[in-house]
Amino acid sequence: MTKRKQTRRPDVRVHLRLIDDRELASLRGLPVTRPSRIASDLLRDHEDPEGIAQLIADAIRLAYDDPGSFANSLAPHAARFGLAKGAGLDLLDWFLDLASDPEKDRWMDKARAQVDQAAGIKT
Numbered sequence: 001m002t003k004r005k006q007t008r009r010p011d012v013r014v015h016l017r018l019i020d021d022r023e024l025a026s027l028r029g030l031p032v033t034r035p036s037r038i039a040s041d042l043l044r045d046h047e048d049p050e051g052i053a054q055l056i057a058d059a060i061r062l063a064y065d066d067p068g069s070f071a072n073s074l075a076p077h078a079a080r081f082g083l084a085k086g087a088g089l090d091l092l093d094w095f096l097d098l099a100s101d102p103e104k105d106r107w108m109d110k111a112r113a114q115v116d117q118a119a120g121i122k123t
Contacts, residue, residue, distance in 0.1 A: 013045075023073075025064075035059035036066075036073040043077045050098060057099035060107050067092065067107045068114025089115060 023037040059065045075088030096104040
């Protein structure tokens with residue numbers, strides 16, 4: 001039996017989506033959603049791209065998530081931004097430009113290496 005989830009607060013929305021173990025991290029022993037999954041969920045809900053860009057840059061800078069994880073989680077949203085379908089690396093590049101972080105080139109190199117490694121491509 002499923003239970004209805006709701007809140008009386010008009011500013012709170014409840015979303016129930018399946019989550020993969022790779023989208024979870026542990027913070028002081030508690031399971032938390034990885035920033036890359038949060039960014040994808042925010043994009044799915046059509047939230048502000050500038051805010052999402054800042055979330056991505058902050059999470060990578062503080063080592064809460066890897067650039068490659070962001071590239072993978074952003075891939076399903078690339079076409080909505082006028083990029084090739086599945087172009088997660090291109091969308092990550094766009095978001096890092098939007099955040100204007102000076103480490104962008106280093107993070108993109110790392111993202112490409114992580115995506116290639118996950119795909120079994122030798123660099």
